[in-house]
Structures are given as structure tokens and as C-alpha cells.
Amino acid sequence: MSTDAIIVLMVIGAAVVLFATEWLSIDLVAILIMVTLTVTGVISTEEGLSGFSNPATITVAFMFVLSYALLKTGSLQRIGPYLGPIFKKNFNLGILIMMMFIGVVSAFINNTPIVAMFIPVMVSVANLSGYSPSKLLIPLSYASIFGGMCTMIGTSTNMLVSGIAVKNGLDDFPMFLSAPVGIVFIVVGAIYIYFFGKKLLPDRISEENLSKKFGMRDYLTEIEVLDESEFVGQRIMDSILATELEIDVIEVRRNGGTLFTLPPGDFVIKPKDVLKVRCDVEKIKALKDRLKVNFNTDAVRINENEIQKGDTSILELIITSGSEFEGKNLREMDFRRRYRAIPLAILHREEVVHENLHSVRLNAGDVILTEIKTHRLPNLKRQEMTQKSPFIVLSEEGVIDFNRKKFLTVFAVIAGVVGLATAGVIPIVMSTLLGAMVLVLSKTINMREVYESIEWKIIFLLAGALSLGVAMVNSGLASIISDFLVNELGNYGPVVILSGMYLTTSLLTEIMSNNASAALIAPIAITTADKLDVSPYPFLIAVMIAASASFMTPIGYHTNTMVYTAGQYRFRDFFRIGVWLNLGFWLIATFIIPLFYPF
Template sequence: MLTPATITLLVALGAVILFVTEWLTVDLIAMLIIVTLVATGVVSPTEGLDGFSNGATLTVAFMFVLSAALLKTGALQLVAGGMAERFRTRPRYATLLLMLLVAVISAFINNTPVVAVFIPIVGRIAASAKINPAKLLIPLSYASILGGMCTLIGTSTNILVSGIAESNGLPGFSVFTLAPIGIALLVVGVIYLTYFGQRLLPDREAEESLAEQFALHDYLAEIVILDNQTLAGVRIMDSPIVREMDMDIIEIRRDNDRFTLPPGDFRLLAGDTLKVRCDREKIKNLKDWVKLVDHSGSVQVMGTGLERDNSSLVEMVVTPNSEFVGKTLRQVDFRRSYRAVPLAIRHREETLNEQLYELPLLAGDVILAEVKSHYLTELQKIEQRQDSPFILLSSDALGDFNRNRFYFVLATIIGLVTLATTGILPISIAALMGVCMLVLGRTLSMQEAYEAIDWRIVFLLAGALSLGKAMSNSGLDEDIAGILTGTVAGWGPFALIAALYLTTNLLTELMSNNATAALLAPVAIAAAAQLGIDPQPLLVTVAIAASASFMTPVGYQTNAMVYGAGRYKFLDFTRVGTPLNLICWGLTSLLVPLLFGL
């Protein structure tokens, strides 16, 4: 019979495999963790579900709302939008300024929406200043990560580690417990990225058009349905054009009427003229049973000016909390919901032009779609929603700056930080008070507040806390701590911090930073108990190392977001991020023992 420690270890290993392979979404993995641990008796039902009511989970949820309120004021867009001129005149100085701006903002609100706001802005700045956006997007992501390390509320990982400490009867972090280490890493990291990292970033020549970037070879063609053709009376979804030829019907002309992006249940009639997008091979196959007129006008021509026949090409980046993640375009009813025709998908390092409706999407994937110009405004409105599933790289819809709303939100955030820092209220209650103030002040509606919360992260935190509890209940944390302390025995506190940091950091490059923190925080507490030392320095190390994911595009949400947008290769992150990881490892190993008295 398996022992509780063995069961917990198997669950943890299974979770690591699922996180790395991305076979399932993170929230589903978290639910499976809870169900498995409760079903096997490692944790009780109450302990399994305690993560949903844990102060750390609730604080993270409330901080999503506060972040959304600040973004809604338009302040970030206004500040960032005014930086283009600086990039034209002093690009290195402007890059430094951009990173510091993003880092400071990310220290106090969730960094994922911050990066989401800045990605299209950086794209426009790069185009205006004639800079390759690949030179800016990785620094943008890394700066947001470094900024999040500086405070308790900068990232959900810090809040989670603090919550695990409190659930074990230990004092949690104050708002600025991490600041001495975080600020030091931020300063050194920004200097590295500005003067050395820039040389390691790719400097590939930009293609002339979106069509060339996505290697499009499609053609616009017209199909005229004749009286004797089997297409007459058939629904679009049942027609050979869609089912067998995998073509996209852009428009149907019937007498004097035009039907743009018709739905799948639309019935074709004799005399209809269908405008379709397909390749030459499919055009040849069609000639046996329809009268075909090949206009021989390719998407490449349209892409040069981004418009033709009243249409536009748009790039849509899938966000980490998107409903698209793990689903296909067919499952989200992409054409009907967004009135857009997908032409290609940049999926990790691949550019796909076929079977687009069958590909499960990942965060950071870029969808190239064609949309009628009068529907582009509707897409921009969707992008402005708190729960938008995508970012438009070419979007100009920055929103209006509301000065009064900005000051109110800023005062609310300063107030909650003050209340939490002085110990008047726990951070969870202070954050909840902030949410109440924003709703009562009509800065956000309750519906917008609910939409602002990334429920995947909430479920992930609940599952992570359940796994952490299982490690404590089963004694697995003590077993791993014994191995860790035995390995560095006699080498002093610097070696202990270095070993703990390295273990945490290597794991966080492969899977969720929150899951990594949940695994290693109990180990840090157990190691401190075995050595008879204060656990806080070890917990600080876990929090910093779990967030410092620079070597891969999959270890942190913001890295995944810029992966497709910057057209990076996997090794670009490894080349730029590895030196930064080593810098953070060495600096943390040196500073934690000195600053926390180990």
C-alpha cells in the first residue's frame, strides 16, 4: 500500500508533467490535484477546499480587480503612448525608462494586464521609431517580473508564499519585506538588459508585410453556384466547400444583397456568388463541379497596405486568461463570435496556414485574421473588456484618460498599502476594502469586478495550497528538506540559500511559478525547523526564485505573451535569460543571509 508521502510525491510529479506538457489547462490540473489528494485521504475534504477561502487566494482575486480599475482610467496608456518621441531620439535611454516604468507599476498591480496594455503600445513605438519590436518585448516582460518581486502585492507568488507561512503558524510577509532584495535585483537586472542584454536579443529584419510574416499563399476566388449544382439548398457547414475543401467563405452575394461571414447554418441558393479564400490546388479541384473565376489576387497584395476590398488584417495575441486557451477556433465559434476569418496562426515557433480550426490554442499564440473594416471597431471594443480573450497588436483603441478616476484609484491603492504596511488590517481585508471603495465610487461595476478576476489563477492557487498541505501532512516536505540540508551541511547559510534558490528556479522554468512555490515553501519551512533557524529568509528565497523565470517562454505568463508577439524563438529567451538568472541567483544567495541575519 502506498504511503501518504508516496502518494503526494506521485501527485506532485504528475502535476509537473501536466504543467510542462500543457495537455490540460492549469485550473483543471489544480482541480485534479484537490480531488486526488482528498480521494486518497492525504488531506481531508476541508483541507482540500481551504485553499479557496485562504487569505492568499482572496487577496490575489481582489488585486486583479484593483489592477483592472487602474487600467480602466487610461493612465498607463497615456504615459506609455507619449514615449515614442524619446525612442526616436534616445532609444537606449527610452528602453531604460520603459523598463523602470513597467517595473514600478508591476510592483503594485498584477503584471499580466500591465504587459497586455504595453504590448500593442510597444509595437507602435517600434514602428514609429523604426526599432525591431523584438528588442523591446523581452525587456518589457522581464522588467514586469523584476518589478513584481519588490512587494508582497506585486505578484501572486509572493502572496501565496506568505499565505503558506501563515497557514503554518508563522508570520507572513509585510508589503515591503521583499523590497531590499527585489529592488537590488531590479536595478542590476535593468542595467544588464539595457547595456548587455540588448546585444543578445534577436535583430532579424522585419518582413515587408503581415502576409509575408505569416507565409500566406492564399487566393481570393469567386464560386458561382449553378442551377444543376449539388451546392444549391445545402447549408454552408454541410457543403463540400467547407467540409472537404476546408475553405473560408468570406462573403455571399445574392441579387443585390451581400452577406459577410455568413453563419454555418446559412443555406446556399442557385445563383449565389461565393467569395472564398483558398490555395491554387483547391481552385483546380473545384473546377470539376462549379464555374470558377480566379481573380488571382493574393492576400500578399492586400497585406502590403493592410486593406483591400474594405478588409483589414489584424494580429490577435491569445492572453493567458483567455477562453481560447486549450480550445480550437471551431470550439470558440471564432468566425461567428468575432466576425473574422483566420488566415494563419503563429503557434510557438511554427507558422500554420492549414487546419487552423483544429489546433488547440496556447497563451501567446498569434492569430492573423481578416476582418471587414467596419467590424474592426467591434473587435477593439471587445479588446477593452476586462475579460478580453486577445490583444490586438495593431489596436489604436487606447481609451480616454479619466483624471478624477485615476486619482481615486491611486488613493485607494495607496490607502490599502498603508493599512497593510502598518498592520492596521491584514492585506486581504485591506484589498477587499479597496474593491468595495472602487465599486461604491462607481469606478468599476460588480460585473466588471467579476470579469477582472482571472479565475484560472484562483483555482491554481487553491490547488497549490492543497498540495502544500499534503506535503506537510504526509511528511514529504521534511524528507525533501532533509536531503537539501544534508547536501549543503557544513557549507554555511550562503550554500543553503543557493541550493534552495537553484532548486526552485529550475523547477519554475518548467511549470507554473505558483505551483513551484507551493511545492518548495513547505520544504523551506521544514528545512528551517531542522536547522533551528528563522524560516523567513528561506521563504523569501523561494518567493524570489519562483518568480525569476527568464530562461524559457513558458515559465511565466508575461513571457508567453511576448513570445508570439515578438516572433521570438525559444532559444532567444534562453540566450538572454540565462545570464540574468545567474545574476539573480548569485545576488540573492549573497544578500539574503546578509540582510536577514542568517
């Protein structure tokens, strides 16, 4: 094994650990891969940076723009009111219709914003139809994954594999190359959920009382400031409440009537003020004599029926995958000043955090229970509808109206993009670029929105992943691994090797990025096909599909992460329903891929 191959192997090992542990963000890991491989001389500077100019990367960038434009029209939200009665009448039929709809839309639009938009819709549908949201949100995530498998623009992973293929001298993938397998998987997946979903999916009744759900009884109270209290006359930010005890003042009632909600840090405390605060009540009790306050724990309750009262509202904000909040804390994000909001609790996986909230490192899927000024809600919802929204608002209804004219324009543009690329009139990359420019020229969106809608985190991830693919070939590591596969499994035929590649890619996706998994295995697939003297397309289709087939864990695919906390799921819930889906898809893929794509 050459020195370059050893370096690439070490880089892969480090990358797997970093992807799996999430010590660093996935885009940073990808850039580190690119820099390391370039600095060590495994690939040239031009090869290292070529991922940014690769047609696959550019196509994905402008697909984000098309997705944003469609979401901005408010068209997808209109499906919610129609689903409720269907679910109420026939749960299984509702699941089937929802999954088919999401699957079709996800074939042409990035699935992350679709799932982000539909989480509150499906929670509302669940509440109206009398079912737990946990019965609906995993199927929502799975359906978006199924749909993304059907077209080249359905998910960035498909474009990544296509880009690696082109880099290795193969033709660009047609728009619907993976459609035969993707359609089979949509049908099989929907049938599986239809017959077994209701039984295998957990029935976690959503707690109507947010105070109970977030365990707020011991963390919300009212304190009355006595005349002799040491912080009388002080600003909140200068008082012991903020400087030593890290107590958040949510509300101040003065003279028995005047109410100041979410007071700013320079608000001056006066005698007899009654403060509604978020804190450890036991800490207040212990310091009662020193603080010179009276307190009343029973004065504060948070009820689902009163989430909007006066000029403040109680919201649940779910951190999205790729959010600017990911890996940061609320203090770094200047959360209170930026949103005029106070965090009450943070739900991280299955743990509720009440203390030191401003210092908690946030992950995708975490839920922030927060109190916010009601007049800020429209701005908050408009931000939620953007492609790069940092969170999903779970406890409020959407406020974006349906714009029929813009919807027809966007629909026509997306249809044109797909039609031109499918007919081979122009390459996919040029059709998506043309589509984005038509939307700008028609004033459906503006250039600022173009820049803001692109998920640069994914773009950097793709660029780094493509450089890893080049390094696999340049170093000879792909050839070494393919030699091993051919020598050990060659006698059993290409179908067995294809089956092994699918299974390996699928398992890697469960612990690391789907794009990284595809970038790792795709070069091996091409080299193996060359050594077997067979078509590389069956192997590449297997890698492409398997890289998206993450059903067993909430961390393997970003949409699973997004629904994890919203549905009050546990890790084992995904394994319980997803393991059979993974195994079934593996067996089906082993037989139908060679059927649709002969060797």
C-alpha cells in the same frame, strides 16, 4: 518513508509532468492535486478546501479587481506617445525608462494585463522609432517580472508563499518584505538590458506585408462561380465549399459591384458571384473542373497599409495566458458567429497553420490572423481592455479614452490599500477587499465587473497549490527532504542551502507553473530552517523570488509566453539572453538575501 509521503511524491511527479507538457490546464491540474490528496486521506476535506478561504487567495482575487479598475481608466496607454520619441533618439535610454516604468507599475498591479496592454503599444513604438519589436518585447516581459518581486501584491506567487508561511505558524508577510531584493533585481536587470540587450536581443524585422508574414499567397484566392456550378442556389453552409472542402468565404462580389463581406452561413450563392475565399489554392486547382469555377490567385493581397478597407479589417489576435480560447479550437468557441470574423491563418510558435483552422487547439501566445467587420472593432477593443480578455489586438490602435476622474479615484484607492497594509492598520486581505468595495460604492466599477475581473483560473491554482503545501507537511515529505539537505549540506552552512533552494526553484519554474514551484519548495524551506534552528524568512524570500525568476524559456512565466509570438522570437532567443540573467540573479540572491534577512 510513509505511505502518505509516497502518495505525495507520486502526486508531485505526475503534477510536474502535467505542468511541463500542458496536457491539462494548470488550474485543472491544481484541482486534481487537491482532490487526490483529499481522497487518499493525506489531508482532510477541511484542509483540502482551506486554500479557497486562505487570506492569500482572497487577496489575489481582489488585486485582480484593483488592476482591472486601473486598466479601465485608460491611463497606462498614455505612456506610448511619449516613449516613441525617446526610443528614436536614444534606444538604450528608452529601454531604461520603459523598464523602470513597467517595473514600478507591476509592483502594485497584476503584470499579465499590463503586458497585454503594452504589447501593441511597444510594437507601435518600435515601428515609429525604426526598431524591430523583438528588441522591446522581451524587456517588457522581464520588467514586469522584476516589478512583481518587490511587493506582496506584485504577483500571486508572493501571496502564495506568504499563505504557506501563515499556515505553518509564521507571521503574515509585510507589504514590502521582498522590496530590498526586488529593487536590486530591477536595477541589475535594467542595467543588464541597457548594456547587453541591444546586442543579445534578436533583430527580427517585422514584415510589413501580412500576406508574406503568414504565407498567405497560396491560401487566398478569388473564384468566379459559373452557371453550371453545383453549388449555385445553395446556402454557403450547405455547399460543398463548407461541408467537404472547409473553405471560408470571406467576401462575395455580385453583379460586378455589390459587395457582401463576411457573409453569413445562410447566404445563397448565385451564378457569376465572385467569392474571395481562404483555402488551399492547390486544392481548388485540382477540383476546378468539378467545382465549375474560374480562379485568380493574384487578386488577393494583405498589406499592412490596408488592414482597414471598406467595412472589414485584418487583425492579428494574440491568445493571452488564461484565455478562454486556451486548449480549445475556433469551432468550439463559435468564433465566426461570435465575432463576425473569419480566421485566415494561425501562427503557432514558429509554425504557420493554414488548413483546418477551426480544428486547431490554441495555446497562449498563438496568433490568429483574422478578417473582421470594422464596426465590431470598438467592442473588440473594449473586451481587450478587460482583465479576462481572451486576446490582444496587435494590428489596431487602442480606442479607450483616458478618464481622469476615475484614474484619480483608482489611484487614491490603490495608494490607500498599500498605505493601510504597510502601516499595519489592517491586514493586506482586508485592505484589498475594502479598496474593491470603495471602487464599487464610488461607481468606478460595478459588481458584475468585480466578478468578471477575477482570474478564477489563478484562484483555483492557488487553492490547489496551498493544499499541496499542507500535504508536504502532513505526510512528512517536507521533513524527509529537509533532513537530506541538512545532512548533506548542513556542514557548509545555511547560505549554501539557501543558494541550492533558489537554484532548484528557479529551474522548476522554467518547466512548470511558478506557483506550483513555490508551493513545492516553500514547506521544505520552513522545515529546513526549523532543523537548522535559523530564521525561515531568508529561505522563503529565496523561494518567493526564484519562483518568479523565469527568463530562460518562453513557457516558464506567462508574460514570456505572451510576447513570444508577438516578437517573432525563437525558443533559443530567451535562453540566449535569459541564461545570464538567471545565473546572475542566483549569485546575487545568494549573497544579498542573507544580508537583508539575517539567519
